[in-house]
Amino acid sequence: MANNVLSLTDDNFKKTVQDAKSPVLVDFWADWCGPCKMIAPEVEKLAAELQGQVLVCKINVDDHRETPNSLGIMSIPTLLVFKDGREVERTVGFRKNDELKKMIEKHL
Numbered sequence: 001m002a003n004n005v006l007s008l009t010d011d012n013f014k015k016t017v018q019d020a021k022s023p024v025l026v027d028f029w030a031d032w033c034g035p036c037k038m039i040a041p042e043v044e045k046l047a048a049e050l051q052g053q054v055l056v057c058k059i060n061v062d063d064h065r066e067t068p069n070s071l072g073i074m075s076i077p078t079l080l081v082f083k084d085g086r087e088v089e090r091t092v093g094f095r096k097n098d099e100l101k102k103m104i105e106k107h108l
Contacts, residue, residue: 004047008059010066018085020055023107025100027058028068028078035094036077042097043079046104049097054104083107 008016008026017024027043029036047056061068061076071080071087081089081104089103 004051004056005044006055006057008057008064008067010064013059013064013067016055016057017082020082020085022052022054023088023104024055024057024082025104026080026082027056028061028073028076028080029058030060030062030076032062033076039077039079039094042095042100045097046100049101050104053108079103081107 006016013026017026025043025046027036027039029040043056043058047054050056059067061073068078075092077094078090078092079095079100080087088107091100091103095103
């Protein structure tokens with residue numbers, strides 16, 4: 001995982017999202033998911049481009065099931081944007097970097 005992408009767990013998810021001073025993008029993924037592997041470089045590129053403006057995180061849904069269940073994650077990849085600790089945007093499936101950037105920039 002890129003060094004500017006934070007790996008989340010069920011234990012640190014809520015605190016990380018609630019304490020963030022900037023919007024948070026969370027990528028819900030799994031090792032076996034093809035589209036998740038396709039979107040990973042797009043998410044990492046976005047994290048580098050918006051470093052300092054957005055906190056970019058990933059959470060493995062196989063290793064950490066409580067968080068995706070509590071948020072109603074049914075398909076992966078699902079990407080959520082949080083602002084002030086609340087979900088403000090959601091997208092499911094592969095998205096290119098520019099689509100993700102537009103989704104986040106309206107919350108900066």
